[in-house]
Each structure stands twice: as C-alpha cells, then as structure tokens.
Amino acid sequence: MTDIQASMDVLPGLDPRAPLLQINDLHVEFRTRDGVAKAVNGASFRLSPGETLAILGESGCGKSVTAQAIMGILESPPGHITRGEVRYRGVDLLKLPEHERRKVRANKIAMIFQDALSALNPVYTVGFQLAELFRAHRGMSRADAKNRAIGLLDQVRIPAARARINDYPHQFSGGMRQRVMIAMALALDPEVLIADEPTTALDVTVQAQIMSLLAELQRQRNMGLILITHDMGVVADVADRISVMYAGRVIEEAPVYDIYARPAHPYTRALLESIPRLDLKGHQLTAIRGLPPVLTDIPSGCAFNPRCRYAKDPCLQDPPPPAYAIAPHRTARCHFFREVLGE
Amino acid sequence: MSDVVLETRNLVKHFPVNQGIVVKSKVGAVRAVDGVDLQLRRGETLGVVGESGCGKSTLAKLLVGLEKPTSGSIMVRGQDMVRLRGGDLRRARRNIQMVLQDPYTSLNPRMTVGDIIGEPFEIHPEVVPRGKRQQAVQDLLDTVGLNPDHISRYPHQFSGGQRQRIGIARALALKPEIIVCDEPVSALDVSIQAQVINLLERLQDDFGLSYIFIAHDLSVVRHIADRVAVMYLGKIVEQGHDVAIYDQPTHPYTQALLSAVPVPDPRLRGRRDQIVLEGDVPSPADPPSGCRFRTRCWKAQHICAEQEPQLLIRERSPHPSACHFAEIRRIR
Helix, strand or coil, rough: CCCCHHHHCCCCCCCCCCCCCEEEEEEEEEEEEEEEEEEEEEEEECCCCCEEEEEEEECCCCCCHHHHHHHCCCCCCEEEEEEEEEECCCEEEHHHHHHHHHHHHHHHEEEEEECCHHHCCCCCCCHHHHHHHHHHHHHCHHHHHHHHHHHHHHHHHCCCHHHHHHHHHHCHHHHHHHHHHHHHHHEEEEEEEECCCCCCCCCCCCCCHHHHHHHHHHHHHHHEEEEECCHHHHHHHCCCEEEEEEECCCEEEEEEHHHHHHHCCHHHHHHHHHCCHHHHHCCCCCCCCCCCCCCCCCCCCCHHHHHHHCCCHHHHHHCCCCEEECCCEECCCCCCCCHCCCC | CEEEEEEEEEEEEEEEECCCCCCEEEEEEEEEEEEEEEECCCEEEEEEEECCCCCHHHHHHHHCCCCCEEEEEECCCCEECCCCCHHHHHHHHEEEECCCCCCCCCCCCCCHHHHHHHHHHCCCCCCHHHHHHHHHHHHHHHCCCCHHHHHHHHHHHCCCHHHHHHHHHHCCCCCCCCEEECCCCCCCCCHHHHHHHHHHHHHHHHHHEEEEEEEEHHHHHHHHHHHEEEEECCCEEEEEEEEHHHCCCCHHHHHHHHHHCCCCCHHCCCCCCCCCCCCCCCCCCCCCCCCCHHHHHHCCCCHHHHHCCCCECCEEEEEECCCCCCCCCCCC
C-alpha cells in the first residue's frame, strides 16, 4: 500500500459507524454577470451502503451541481458553496484541505458522467488511462497495473478485454465507452458511486444493459449509489429512495413505492401525470403550465407556486415551506401535502 | 386509396464511403435507408421508431427533400417528388414541412422570431402578399400559443419549449398537409414535453394535418401515433396499428425494444419480461447478410443468414413483420 492508501485511515475525525454519506443544508450559488444564480438552496440527503438514492429533477434543478459539490469538482469561480456540509463517515469534506480531499475522490467516492467520450482522454489508450489509476493511487508496477486494467474491463463485460486495452476511446461504441467509464470509476473500490445521467445519451436497448450492469456491480460491492436522472422509468426500476429536486431544493423525499403510488408534492404529482400513459391515449396529456424558474430570480415562498394548481396565499410567503414529515422516512415541502395526497 | 397523402416506394439512400485524398475512389456505402415502403393517410400520425443509426433521420431528410434518394420514389398527391424540378418542385415542397429536434440549433440566433417564421414567405412569395405577412406571422404565433407581441424578439429570449413552438409555427407557415417531426420533444424536459405533444395534437385536429413522427421514445410515440413503423439498420422490420405493435409485437427486435423501455411503476420491478440484447447495432456500412437483426437475435437460424425476410403478413403475424419466425409475444 502506498502512502495515499495508508493515510486514508488517519483522515481526521473518520468514524466507521457514522453514516456513509450525509449532505446537510447544502447551498451553492454561481456569481455571474447577470446576477447570482442560486443553483442549490438547502439540499439534504443521506446514503447508506448498498442503497440506491435517485435524485430526480429537470434541467436546472441543481441535481448535477449537487453532485459536483459532493465530489469537489465544482468550477470555482463562478461556483461557490456558501453553506452546508458534505459528511463522509462523519468527516466534513468541505472543510478538508485539497490534498486530503484527493484521498477521498476516486478512492471513496467516484463518479460517472453522461458523456463518456468527453470524460475520457482522447489521446491515451483506454488501458493506459485505467492503469494510470493503479500506478498513481496504488503505486503498482506497469505490468501489475495492466493486468488489473484487463481484469476491470472483464468485470464490466467488455469482450476481448486483453486486446481492447490498446484501443482509444473513439474506437469504442457509446455503450462500451460507458462501460469503460464505469470500470474507471470502480477501479479503486469506492464506497459511493455517483452516476450523473449515466444512460441519457444511450439507446434503450443499451441503456438496459448498462443499468443491469450497474445494479449487479453495486450488489457485489455493497456500494452506495446516487443516481442523478430525469427519467422516471429508470428510477422506478432501480431506486430504493427518491429525492425530487426543484429550483435547488429537495421538495419531496420518499421510498420509491410510496412516491409513485401517492406523491405528496404537487410538482411530483404533476411530473408523474405528464408522462404519456396507456390509458391516456387519445386524451390530452396533463401538462405543467408555465416554465421552471430562472435561478437568478426564484419566486418567494414555494418556488413552484406560479405553476401549482394547489397554490394559496401561504405558498407565496417566505420562508419557503419546511420539510414536513408526512410518514417515517418521508418528507415533502408543501403546506398542502394532505390535499395532494388526497386525504 | 385516395386519402393517401404520402407514399414511398422502395426508397433507398446510400452514402458513399470514399478513400484517398487526391484520387478519390468509392470503397463502399453506408446503407442508411435501404428500401423503405410506407404510406401516410390524411389526418393520420405515422410513428417511426428505432435506435440511433437505424436511418430514421435520413428518412426524414429524404421526405422533405433535404437529401436526394439513391433510388425509389416519394409520391405526394400523385406527384413523384424525386422527379420534379424547378418551380414544380418548389410548389410541391410547400406541402411537406419539417420540425427539427434541437430547438437551440435549428433557429438562427441572429434572426428575430418574425423573420424566422416569415422566412418561408420570402421563399414562396405567392402564399401571402407582402403587406399581410406580419399579420400572418402574428397569427401563427397565436396559433402555437406564443404572445404575438413578441414578434421582434430573438430565439435566446425564449425557453426550450417556446423555441420548439417557434419551430412548429415555421413549419405551419406554408399551410402544409404533411409535417415530418424528427424527435420534436426529445430535447425537452418532461413537464414541457407534454405541452408540445398536446399542441401538436391540437394542430392536427384544427388543420387536418398528417404527421410522420420520428422518435426513439416509445411511450411518446404510443401516445401520439395511429400506426407505427419500427426501423432497424435502414429497413422497416415491423409495421402496423399502434395496438398491434405495442400489444402484439411479432418481430424479435420490436419485442426487445419494448421490453427495454423502463416503466415508471416500481411495482413492476423484477416482474417485467426483460429481453436484454447482446452487443450493439452493427455498422450500416457493412450490414449482416440475410436478416440484419440476426447477429443480436435469440431466434436466429441458418435461414436468417441466407435469406432476407420480407416485410409481410405471416401465418403467425397478423400485421407485416420481417422475420422468418415472427410470432406474437406479449411484453410484460
């Protein structure tokens, strides 16, 4: 083991009994010429080993920025984390100096992206990029690192791995490239994997392959998985719990079965109703009126109020609705959640 | 069959693959569209589904005349678009318009909305006299649910969904009978998708439009289409009414495609009929012999490599299916 691995254990304040990953009241803003865009406004999550948490939301809801803040890859400036904690096993990563933070990244928390072609380096072979991880983080010899790279490609089911490690990223198909990126993320056995729209750019038949591969690898390794997506079909297939984000806030959090059966927030309900369904053929879809808010000018009170059919006076008033506990492990930021639930 | 507004016969588009820098020689061809027959009736929506590389976007470009077919014909109201020239072609093209996928790149950022929607009138000046064009553009904006006063705004001042409405208004400008929609909602968020789908359906009812609706999202196609054609590597492999395709698919590829679509209902998890295909779509430059799907098909036999299955009604397939072993299999 190299010094990086050895010093992992002396990460100050590390408590193996503390939750795997806990995000508390995260705030991220982007200071731009057009004003301050408030991308994340108090997001909180918790993730346990072996669990799949889906962060669901439309473009601009802050789901990817949240992931970047957790990974410590937020571009700054213009991005600034103004408040909050990202605790890995009790250690607040946001307070760690960069050289300590690097030990966590890839080793403990890894990430895969939507677009594998731009996430991989086009001028190095896939084998080199995989082996580099083992050489830099584990101090392995060239030959050992190469063998580990082949083993990894085997694990993500790339046919003829021994021959293909000498290929460049552009020589792989979209699905195979996504497998390479998964291999790279899993190389150092992380405890948490963040997948940001991992199958959005892929065809449905390939998407099915990749999602079943991810589920299997997660089961084998008892990894915590954060799945960031806008696709309610994918979420229904794999998630244990869902956090729905809107305008930088988690507006509803619930176990997957509950949220599809009985959504408690008007936005979640409207999203589910706007999916084309078999029994709605020949009828109008229930569209959500209006547009998502501009992040430099988020409405006061509940950010969803201008588009909401339940909205009444209290919804327009600051502070925004608190996270009402509506059942064990279930919260919703809506004053009228009882009405939405149909009680 | 007088209500057929569009019909293609054995439509083929091959893109040559060239080698050499100074002296170019053709070494092969990408068979993007390889013998497609389809019919579109008045007021009907024909959904075309398939994965990337199956030729659905090339088909769209052929239909509106943005690409010239290698062979075959495109009959619109009895006229073959492929053989028309000059003024006849220009007039015929008014009748078939297109809505593009990406509302961000398909609108010129330096033109106002009024100029964008009014541009078809510049090209076809006989449709609306000059003096009435501004009013016509404002009427179009109103028709697609945008504020007519925004006529001098630029595309960047609109959201994605609103831009797609601008694209739809532009397609409507020349009062076409047929609109080819190439992935019209796939760049939009779910909450906005529903608005645009509703708009397209309302316009169809109001103006008696016929749509070719190209998409990879099977649930959207199911919602909007009356008939569906499934494409794989440049060919239609199965075609029929929406109920036939979705409830009684007979081609293995259609079955795999349907089973791969995630269903937004966690109660079905693990209880769905899932067919996970091996591998990727082969290159259209070098398609497999015989049936093009055989390299990924679990039913493939010797005959599939030797004899290409035709798109026919078969003993066990009540609608046309291009599989020697076509058989109904209910998915899920």
